[in-house]
Each structure stands twice: as structure tokens, then as C-alpha cells.
Amino acid sequence: MEIREPEPDESERIREVVDSSMTTSFRLSPQQIDGITDEQFGDDTVAAKIDDEETLLHVVETDEEVDGTVTAGFVEGRLEDDWGEVNWLFVDPEHRGKGIGTELYETATETLRDRGADHVCVTVLEANTEGHQFVEQFGLEHDGDRRIDVAGESVVKYVYTDSDIDVELPTESRADESDEEDAETDEFPETETTDGHLTATSDDGKMVYIARDEEESGTAAPFFITYEDEAHEEQYGYYCANCGSLDVSMDNMDRLECGDCGNSHAERSGESYDDSYL
Template sequence: MEIREPEPAESERIRGVVESSMTTSVRLSPDQIDGIADEEFDDEEVAAKIDDEETLLRVVETGDGIEGTTIAGVVEGRLADEWGEVDWLFVDPEHRGRGIGTELYETMTERLRDRGADHVRVTVLEENTEGHGFVERFGLEHDGDREVVVAGESLVTYVYTDPDVDVSLPTDSRADDATATADTADEDLPDTEMADGSLTTTDGGTRVYLARDEADSGTAAPFFPTYEDEALEQQYGYYCANCGSLEVSMDNMERLACPDCGNDHAERSTDSYDDSRL
């Protein structure tokens, strides 16, 4: 296999790898997958990433012995101060089980360090049922969550770093792109108000406190756990950031749903990991 920088004319094949990989490994709807592929890997975006000095886009080319060579995987990284970030890694399902994902990951982290990164972090969509186990194989640990908006969808990415690194994580390196942090201002959250420095809402006459740093992703907006006390120790329920409802339900599979506006969320399941496929 050969890992190299792609040509702009190869964007269609890259997009095909992205779509097939996400369809197999990411628990999102076909429309959501199409939206991400369109926004992140259409012709113009691939060309822009190739030209961007701070973005590293690499593909792996393999030969099947019959029809010549084909692009079987793609990885994207970028530099953010002393940090290097691996944002996307996709392997065509037909070419998995050959170590392609490992080669892409190791090549990208090496390139980022060559370009000046002192530390490397990896972001994985919460709904990527295989990506979390894959990253953890390299000794990285979950070091926080980041709410992002991709193609109009509010999603959560898990941030993984080396456990020995004691350096504050930078903000989202793509904050000026179409993919940006969804750090919704407090005043934009329906039916909330500040009380003694805490963000609160009321259920009838009961005041409850929102845990902004414990967000769960939703199809329309995030969900935030609510607590009866300001110390956030006695959980009350969940708040829907889309409509302000506290009528959010959770089933026995830990799936959240808002009956008032249809916003919903499905917790990732560790039982669905199959990191060998990458």
C-alpha cells in the first residue's frame, strides 16, 4: 500500500470512501451521512484542504491485482498551536482487516509531529461505534467532549489524548470553518436564567440546575442533565436545548428523546465496537 497526498480530481473517490465507511461504522441516518460527506469532502472542500498549509490530507492506495489501484482509506489532520489533531479517518469496508487504519493513523501522527506538533489528540464522533475502540488501542484516553455542528447537525465528538499529557486542550481548531463548536450562549437556551452564577430552569415551581459540561448530543440540539442542587449531585432529569422541555425520557438503552419537539439522542454502545475492522 502507498500513503500519499491526494489530487483534487480524486475527490469523488474520497467522498465514496467516506460515505461507505460511515454507513458501516457510524450510527447516523443516510441524510446525516450525506450532509457530512457533502460539507467536508465535496470537490471544493477537498481542494481547499489540499491547499491549506495547516491541514494534512492523506489517502492510502492499494492494488487488488485485477483492476489496478484504488483509494481504500483517507485520514485528515491539522495543526493547532503545539497540538496536532486527527479529525477524520475512514477505511473502505471492502478493504478492512488489513491494517490500513493503523497505517493511516501512525502516518498522520508522525507527519503532525514532523510539522511541529508536541502533542496529538484524536476526535471521534460519539456515534462512531468502531472508532472509539480503535483509538483506545493506541493508549489514548477520553479527555473530554466537544459539541460541534456539522452540516447543520449538532453532534458530540469525544476527544482522546495521551494520558501522560498535562496540557490544556485548545479550542476547536475549526472554529472559523463550517464545522464549529456549538457552545450555545446561555441566553440562547430556551426558558433558562442565571441564578447565583448557575444556569437554571424551572419545572412548575421547582428550580433545577443545568450541567453545561455534561452535554449529550441530539439530532436538533444537545441535552443537558439537570440537578436539584447547585452542587450538581442529585440528578433531576434532562433538559432539551432545542425547546427547553424537561419532559425528556430515557429508555433502558439510555436513549434520550424529547416528546415536545422530537429531538432525540442514542448513547453509543461499547458492545458494538469492532476495532479490528479498521
């Protein structure tokens, strides 16, 4: 395989790789996948990223007996402060199991360090059912969450770093102190503060208490356990931080789903990971 920088006229093939990879491995709707590919990997966007000195783009090219060469994988990284960040990595499902993902990851991190990065982190969409286990293969640990807007939707990315890193994450993942109050409102919609406690009100008028320190991840935003009392002793249910709803159901596999916005959570299982990226 050959890893190289892409040309602007290869954006269509990059979108094909992204689309097929997300369709196979992401818990996202076709509309969400189309939105991400159009916004992040459109012709003009790819051309701009190629020209941006702070952005790293690599494609991997493999030999095909019939069609010659074909782009089978894609990685995007960026320099942020003294950090290098790998923020997208895709391998076409038809070309997995050949070590392409590992080669892309190792090449990207080495290149970012060569360009001046003191530390490297990796961000993975919460909805990427295979990507989390992939980065954990390299000894990286979940070190925080980042909510970003992609194609008009708020989605959550997990940030992974080396276990021994003890410095602040890149600027993009830190909240601007001047916006703390607005961020709090965005993080907990449809809530209010009652006697110092964060509360929400159900459709039938019942006030419940939200435990901010009891959080479960979600594809769009976290879920938080709610209680009937301020001492947090009698559990009521769950609160969806994406839309502010208390209409959250749990099945017998401990999967959560918001009945209003479709935000969902499912425990990732190492058994479901087949090393297909490696």
C-alpha cells in the same frame, strides 16, 4: 498498501469512502451524512485542503485483482498552535480488517510530528459508534468535548489525548473568553437562573433544577440530570442541551432520546467493537 497525498480529482472517491464508512459506523441520518460529505469533502473543499500547508490529507491505496488499485481509506489532520490534530479517519467497510486504519493513524501522527507538532490529539464524532474504541487502542483517553457546526447542525466531538498530557488543547477546542456569556446561553437553551441555580420549566409549568456536573453525552449535545429541588435530592428526569427540552425518555437499556429534537445517548460497549479498523 500505499499511503500518499490525494490529487484534487480524487475527491469523488474520497466522498464514497466517507459515505460508506459513516453509513456503516455512525448513528447519523442519511441527510446528516450527506450534509457532512458535501460540506467537508466537496470538490472545491478537498482542493483547498490540499493547497493548505497546515492541513494533512492522506489516502491509502490497495491492489485489487480485478480493478487495479482502489482508494480504501482516508485521513485528515491539521496543525493547530503546537498541536497536531487528527480530525477525520475513514476506512471503506469492504476493506476493513487489513490494518488500514492503524496505518493511516500512525502515518498521520508521525507526519504531524515531523511538521512541528509537539503533541497530537484525535477528535471523534460522538455519533461514531466504532471510532472511540479505535483511538483508545492507542492508549488515548477522552480529554474533553468540542461542539462544532457541521452542515448547519451542531454536533459533538470527543477529544482524545495521551494520558500524560497536561497542556491546553488546540485553540479550536477552547472557548474565546470574550464569548463566555454567549456560550453559556448556547449551551443551555430555554433556561434561566433562579436564585443562583440553573432552571428549566416543563410544558406543564413545573420548574426543575439542572445539575451541570451530572452530564451524559449526546449525538448533538449533552443531556443533564434534572431535580425537583435545589438540593438535587429528588430526580425529575433529563434536560436536552441541544434544544432545551425536558421531554427526554430512557429505555430499559439506559438509552436516552429527546422527544423534540431526536438527540440521543447510548452507552458504548467494548463488546460491540470488532477491531474492524485495525
